[in-house]
Amino acid sequence: MGGEPLERCNWEGLNNLLIDVKKKFPKLQIWLYTGYEYSFLMQLIDEWRIKWPKFNDAYLLESILEKVNILVAGPFVEEEKDRSLAFKGSRNQEIIELNNGE
Numbered sequence: 001m002g003g004e005p006l007e008r009c010n011w012e013g014l015n016n017l018l019i020d021v022k023k024k025f026p027k028l029q030i031w032l033y034t035g036y037e038y039s040f041l042m043q044l045i046d047e048w049r050i051k052w053p054k055f056n057d058a059y060l061l062e063s064i065l066e067k068v069n070i071l072v073a074g075p076f077v078e079e080e081k082d083r084s085l086a087f088k089g090s091r092n093q094e095i096i097e098l099n100n101g102e
Contacts, residue, residue: 004034004035004036005032005033005034006032006034006036006041006061006064008057011057011060011061011064012060014064015060015063015064015067018030018064018067018068019067022067029069029070030067030068030069030070031068031069031070031071031072031087032064032068032070032071032072033072034071034072034073034074035074035075035076036073036074037073037074037075037094038071038073038074038094038096041061041065041073044058044061045058045061045062046058048061065098066098066099067099068098068099069097069098069099070095070096070097070098071094071095071096071098072087072088072093072094072095072096073093073094073096074090074092074093074094075090075092075093076089076090076093077090077092078090080092080093
C-alpha cells in the first residue's frame with residue numbers, strides 16, 4: 001500500500017483497526033512493516049512518557065505494538081537489498097517477534 005503505518009498521524013486509526021481485527025480474528029498473526037528502527041520506537045515511547053505524561057500518545061504507540069505479533073523494522077536500503085531474504089527487503093532490517101498471539 002505504501003506509506004508509513006507508524007507515522008504519528010496514523011496511530012489512532014491503526015490502533016482502532018487493530019482492535020477491530022483482533023476482535024474478529026483473535027488468533028490472526030499480525031505483521032507490521034515500518035521504516036522506523038525498533039530501538040527508536042522504544043526510545044520514543046520512553047521520551048513521550050517523560051515529556052508529556054498527560055497525553056496518551058506514548059500509550060497509543062505502545063497499544064499498537066502490543067497487538068502486533070511480528071514487527072519488520074528499519075528502512076529499506078537499496079545497497080543492502082538481498083532478494084534471498086525472507087519477509088524483508090534489505091539486510092539492515094530486523095524481524096522482531098513482539099507477541100506470540102496471546
